[in-house]
Each structure stands twice: as structure tokens, then as C-alpha cells.
Amino acid sequence: MALLTQLNDDLKTAMKAKNKIELNVVRSLKSAIMNEKIELGHDLNEDEEIAVVARGLKQRRESLDEFERAGRQDLIDETKAEITIVERYMPVQLTAAEVNDVVKQTAAEVGATSQADFGKLMGAVMPKVKGKADGKLVNEAVKKLLQN
Missing domain, CATH: 1.10.10.410 (Arc Repressor Mutant, subunit A)
Structure with a gap:
């Protein structure tokens, strides 16, 4: 549950800073974790939480590819910022x-x-x-x- 606690703290920080992108990303991650918890019917362990965050990261990367193909620079910039935020919640990636x-x-x-x-x-x-x-x-x- 450490990840959920961190998300709650980051949610408060983003609200105070009025950072809309970070606020939206943190809310969506928290929501995804809570939905998974409800679906499975138990508190998530660390691996299950990471799997939910990894799904969110994968979705954003796929969206980024689509936006780049469509030439939508406004959406590309926003999605890159979202990816950076989501990556903070992932374990250190292997090279x-x-x-x-x-x-x-x-x-x-x-x-x-x-x-x-x-x-x-x-x-x-x-x-x-x-x-x-x-x-x-x-x-x-x-x-x-x-x-x-």
C-alpha cells in the first residue's frame, strides 16, 4: 500500500501547486489501482500495483506513437509529460x-x-x-x- 500512500501525497501536492497534468495522471493511476483492487476483491500487493502502473505507462506510450504519426504536437508534449510522471512510480528500469x-x-x-x-x-x-x-x-x- 506504500504506492497508494505516495499517490495520495502526490495528489495533495499537485492540487496545491495547481499542476493539472500531474493531478490528472496521479488521479488516473490512483483510480486504476482502486478499480483493480475492487475487481480482484483484495488489497493489491506491490507486484500487482506495479503491473497497474505499467499498464498505464504502456497505454501512454502507445498514445504517444499514435500522436506522433498524426503530427499532433500539442498532444505529443502533454503525453511525454504524463509518461515522465508515471515513470516516477515504476521501479528502476533495466538497461x-x-x-x-x-x-x-x-x-x-x-x-x-x-x-x-x-x-x-x-x-x-x-x-x-x-x-x-x-x-x-x-x-x-x-x-x-x-x-x-
């Missing part, structure tokens, strides 16, 4: 080199050597990097390793 190391180590553990082992390797890597690395980055690292 590409660290993701590659995890992928190589996991490939050795599960014996993945060819493209046919893609699903098996992804299934083994994702729980290890959950919340710490973007799925797209992991996907690219796995593809690169299995192509060699």
Missing part, C-alpha cells in the same frame, strides 16, 4: 545490456537455441523482468539472441 544478460542467462537455463524456442524463452524471461523492463525491449533481445 538494454542488462536485459540482454538476463535473456542470455535464461536461454542457457531453459536450453533455448532456435527460433522455435521463442515462446519458451519469452515465458521464462518475462517473470524475471516484470515491471523492470519493457516487453518490447525483451522481445527484441530474445529475437536477436535466437537469430544468431
Whole structure:
């Protein structure tokens, strides 16, 4: 529940500062966590909270891609600011080199050597990097390793 407490504190701070973007982002994250809590019927543990925040981050990144394709600079700037705010609630993200190391180590553990082992390797890597690395980055690292 530490994340929910932090969100409540940040919500108050954003209200006092009259920071509309931060206020909207914090409210949406808090709402998403509360909705997930209601849906699951129990208080969320830290991993479940991070998963909710990661979903919010992924949605904003997908929106950013759409806005960039449409050339909507006003929405691009706002979405980038939102992404920066959401990232504050995520654990420290792994670098590409660290993701590659995890992928190589996991490939050795599960014996993945060819493209046919893609699903098996992804299934083994994702729980290890959950919340710490973007799925797209992991996907690219796995593809690169299995192509060699």
C-alpha cells in the first residue's frame, strides 16, 4: 500500500501547486489501482500495483506513437509529460545490456537455441523482468539472441 500512500501525497501536492497534468495522471493511476483492487476483491500487493502502473505507462506510450504519426504536437508534449510522471512510480528500469544478460542467462537455463524456442524463452524471461523492463525491449533481445 506504500504506492497508494505516495499517490495520495502526490495528489495533495499537485492540487496545491495547481499542476493539472500531474493531478490528472496521479488521479488516473490512483483510480486504476482502486478499480483493480475492487475487481480482484483484495488489497493489491506491490507486484500487482506495479503491473497497474505499467499498464498505464504502456497505454501512454502507445498514445504517444499514435500522436506522433498524426503530427499532433500539442498532444505529443502533454503525453511525454504524463509518461515522465508515471515513470516516477515504476521501479528502476533495466538497461538494454542488462536485459540482454538476463535473456542470455535464461536461454542457457531453459536450453533455448532456435527460433522455435521463442515462446519458451519469452515465458521464462518475462517473470524475471516484470515491471523492470519493457516487453518490447525483451522481445527484441530474445529475437536477436535466437537469430544468431
